[in-house]
Amino acid sequence: MNTSEAISATAVAGLADRRLDWRHKAIPATANGTTHAEFVAAKHSLADLQTPLLTLDAAALQANADRLAAWCKEHGVLLAPHGKTTMSPQLWTEQLNRGAWGITLANFAQLRVAREFGVRNLQLANSLTDPHAIQWVADQPAGTKILSWVDSVGTVDVINNTLAGSDAVLDVLVELGAHGGRTGARGVEAAMELARVISDSTHLRLVGVSGYEGSLAHTADDAGLAAVRGYLAQMRLLHEQLLAAGLYGSSQVIITAGGSAYFDDVVTVLSPCISTGTETGGPAVDLMIRSGAYIIHDDGFYRGISPFSRDGDQPFTAGMHGWARVVSQTEPGLAILDAGKRDLPFDEGLPEPQFIGPVLGGAMEPLVGAEITSVNDQHSFMTYDASTTTVRPGDVIRLGLSHPCTAFDKWSVIPVLANSGPATDQTVVDLIHTFF
Template identity: 35%
Template sequence: MASHARHPEKGTLVTGQSLLDDVSLPAAVIFEPALANNIAWMQRFADDHGAQLAPHGKTTMTPALFRRQLDAGAWGITLATAVQCAVAFEHGATRLLMANQLVGTPNMAIVAGLIERGADYCCVVDSVANVEALNRFFGARGVAVQVLIELGVPGGRCGVRDESALAALADAVAAAPAVALCGIEGYEGLIGGEQAVERIRGYARQLVAAVRGLMDAGAFGGRKPVVTAAGSQWFDLIAEAFDQADLRECCTPVLRPGCYVVHDHRSYLDALAEVKARHPELEGNLQPALAVFAHVQSLPEPGLAVVAMGKRDISCDPDLPIPLQRHRPGEPAHPLRHCTTRKVMDQHTMLAIAADADLRIGDVVSFGASHPCLTFDKWRQVLRVDDELRVLEAMPTFF
């Protein structure tokens, strides 16, 4: 199986091969030391704050990484769609938190099949209409589906917007015998602006207050409810609100960051610096683990290098790819300090380079990206490598 998504017929990858000498490039690569560090770091963070960790699997859709996260102590895996849930379940993840509404009978049928096979599944709801549709389908199927009420924010994405809508939805779930309420869910990632930190802290307090209010009303029927939020940017602020001894005694707080597993070279690198500034006591760091390696294919004029990598290989959103290092077999990697990405096309990246830059046709350049989700989904597999760029594992993706 080849390294690149669009050329599965090119060669067979053998563990122990050299990335530079033996692998068809471009290739998406994950460095094992940084990967191991990141998995341990976030699990330790959750443990230290008395929370469970359910990493968002949509970031990578790489079951080999799900297994690493679960083996390190993750409580479950978060997904965004019914199909993603099916992939995770088929590869051994049995606790599935779908942080999205389940709509459409084909999607409900997928989930019902998973529940019948033993999946501990829950999704989110934010409307009476959705609850009624779930009750009709799952009631006819003879199984129950667990749901979390999603608490939204004005101008945000999904979720109920006020206490009256929250109460009405809880009443609708109580009246639906095939739907079981198991907690409160939220997403803080769309809260921004100059007062973002305080607004997110306020939102986290709302989540806690909502789950307490529903408990007082007996909405969970004596079950220990889940309260969950936290993407990869503001996880520390959500953890602050969840890190209360009395809350942990009566609820299961769950954090759901996803991008941390490989981190990135700009957006989340900057976000982590803000986390560390808010919490200087935190030890260690997340480390960028994902890169795309590609060949220099042309040096057509002074100050320009063209690399055989494009939008089909690496994310260009929210930032253009970041040149990291030049690689040549038998030589140490060389940082590319005076080199910037000028333009990215389907299969070509144009680099602005110094006139005297030591780049040759056939050299390999490694690139970092912002927001790893949109790099993973371009590949059928990613390669896990060691610091010497020896291939340790080819990890299939399932997008």
């Protein structure tokens, strides 16, 4: 790998040599044994695939990636996309090529995937408490930067004990939590006490402040936004107190928050902290958001809560769709589809019937008034108005989906269509590999 590369282009390109077979449920039996490159070169269309199916939309992915990259540049903030959304080095490459600082991940297994593909700058949005993971991070070669979070003195103790007798030093951010939230020191005072312990450690260097506002709210109403903004104000206060106390151990500090739901509020509240260091004589300070779902977006949770949806200013576009066939239609107004929990996300809203047609890849018409009411492991229950809509076994339904994070983990290979609209170019232009 070229040490100047943000990710190994050679490793990512090598995915095109992988052979496709029965292990990849998105690949038709007729293509068994072909390589990724051969499959794409054959210019297969949606009609060549089978249901149940998840597809991506190339035009939407590119537009979404461009949109947030431009927004971050305009606002002077760094982006370290949360790679656990897709666990796809190909999509990480698209984000890194557009200027992302690095990739954020959630656990040790995900870090190993990223390093296998040569990602140089990584952030673990979690605490290192597994001795195997701690030692692995400490043993990474020069040129690799891995930031992790610390939210308790107990975590400091585990790291110190694991690295005792070595000269290893790990870069960490003190994580601020909130009552009712997930991880993170509970309050500024507790975080300051933790920062002092980190400062005294010979194996840790405090390089910033981290937090996650998304666990405190699930809506964009006044109450939800107030909770998010109040928490972010506490993050800013913590940073200011750390500066005043001289507890940072680096000349370059990072403040990081921001998923795909409230990144605009993160920038509004925390961007005053950005500094070159010349103004204060202290460290330079960057603000980093970690939005991950934005590149895929959806037709559910993020469609409703994304800042660009809320302000109506060039919203993201849903870049994933499900496709399912009717396998049973034995009651008026009820159809059973061949896609279920094993195929499509359901934790942030059930799939949304959008179009219907007699064959996959053929002409489709809007499916008005239909609803997925429940899902089993391998089936979905779709109700519809039998007086106005005819549904037959074998009909194909295109589904809007909610929550890309729990869509990608169900597929090891995902076909990418030039455009997944019902009457547009449905050529398979790529295959996305995932590593969950």
